[in-house]
Amino acid sequence: MRPVGEVQSVLMIGFGAIGRHVARLLRPEISTGRLTLTALVRDLGKHTEHHGLGAELVQVDSPEDSRWSGLTADVVVECAGGPAAKSFGPAAVAAGIPFVLTSVGALADQSTRRALLAGPGDLHVTNGAIGGLDVLEAAAQAQALNEVSITTAKAPRGLVQPWMNAEEIRRLNQLTPAAGPLTIFTGTPAEAIVKFPANVNITVALAWATRGLGFGAVADDELMEAALHRTGVEIRADPRQEDSHHEITATGPAGEFAFSISSTPSPENPATSGLTALSVARTLRTCMAGLRRD
Ligand SMILES: NC(=O)C1=CN([C@@H]2O[C@H](COP(=O)(O)OP(=O)(O)OC[C@H]3O[C@@H](n4cnc5c(N)ncnc54)[C@H](O)[C@@H]3O)[C@@H](O)[C@H]2O)C=CC1
Ligand SMILES: O=C([O-])CC(=O)C(=O)O
CATH class of the missing domain: 3.30.360.10 (Dihydrodipicolinate Reductase; domain 2)
Structure with a gap:
């Protein structure tokens, strides 16, 4: 992995209920060519119905997968659960890429927390399903x-x-x-x-x-x-x-x-608040505004 800088490209880990909802919310940016979205999935075969959401889907299991090091992004956003946050998050941060954390519970694990805070990439913790x-x-x-x-x-x-x-x-x-x-x-x-x-x-x-x-x-x-x-x-x-x-x-x-x-x-996962994806999209937009160089 390496940061790209000027291109507004988002790499999403996981394309489940939250990930797909975020993709729909980013449609204004994606459809106008201001943003490209790539989503990492574990099994492409399970996503045959999800190709119309403006994301390029790529099968990558973990940061140890050789395809990970060939990917580029301005921001990495995790929407995949605690284990994925604990493996991909430190890898993105260590590569100097801003990382948006949705499975915020990963911060309760001390070694993950230290890795996520170690930089050089910045950690962005979404509000998720709450506010205030x-x-x-x-x-x-x-x-x-x-x-x-x-x-x-x-x-x-x-x-x-x-x-x-x-x-x-x-x-x-x-x-x-x-x-x-x-x-x-x-x-x-x-x-x-x-x-x-x-x-x-x-x-x-x-x-x-x-x-x-x-x-x-x-x-x-x-x-x-x-x-x-x-x-x-x-x-x-x-x-x-x-x-x-x-x-x-x-x-x-x-x-x-x-x-x-x-x-x-969430329309697709009754145990997840719909607000979570809205918050993640907002956090992403905040990161991208910070990256913009015009
Ligand atoms: N901060 C907050 O307020 C909230 C956070 N969450 C977090 O978000 C996570 C995702 O939630 P949903 O989208 O509703 O779950 P979901 O189960 O619908 O989607 C998760 C997707 O990630 C995929 N995935 C898991 N590990 C992966 C990996 N290593 N690489 C690529 N894809 C991987 C799964 O196959 C699945 O398709 C939850 O597990 C939870 O940790 C959920 C709700 C609220
Ligand atoms: O979506 C929600 O209401 C909260 C949730 O699942 C979480 O914080 O993991």
Whole structure:
């Protein structure tokens, strides 16, 4: 991999629900020739119906694949999940290419976090399925937040995990609207992302935004470690829930803040908020504006 500089080219890792939604959102740039989009997929055969979205699809498994080193891009964006973020992210950053992280939970893993912060490529953490983070980041940088917490409520079927036993899965699947929401986890983002890797990237994004003011990668790393253990997380399975619902609260000398986000699910993945792709497209556009040399 090497950076190109002037050409607005985006390399996307993964072309699932979020990746395809982002491609549709970038249509204004793609259709006017201002942007080229290449998406890395693991199996081209599974994407025969996805060629009309303006992306060139390339089969590459990992950064160890020889085809990876032949690729060029101005920005790499990950839309593929934690394992892909942990392998492709450090490779892009080490090659000096800005990297947009969607599977923000990867930042909970210390060695990945250090690699992503090591540069020379810049790390861009998308807000994903939540918002209000500019306010909380501002307050946290002034050391004016004491408590930060997030409660996430989703339809039960999207919360089933491979480690759950048969009884836990049955309980989730048989929840009725009359029973109301069931709290299935309370703890920290550090614990939550291990148990629910594709459901609570937002809790790690909240920790990242409220880590406080660090000067340099070492400080950012240490502040993030503390934030991952300080932020409160509650996950609820709510059978009345069609949308994904997130409640963020924060208090401190800066004031009291509350954000309530109900996002229409992704049309292709009911467990993912549709807002995620919108946020990723915005983060990408911010990166590209920074790269433009006109
Ligand atoms: N920050 C946020 O708010 C959110 C983040 N996410 C993250 O985004 C990820 C993707 O979400 P969806 O698009 O809904 O999932 P999805 O399952 O629809 O799509 C993921 C795609 O990536 C592909 N993939 C996986 N590893 C790959 C690799 N090494 N190379 C190329 N392709 C690879 C899969 O085959 C699949 O097609 C989730 O796993 C989660 O980590 C999801 C929701 C919200
Ligand atoms: O899409 C959402 O509502 C949140 C999500 O899955 C995540 O943060 O991983």
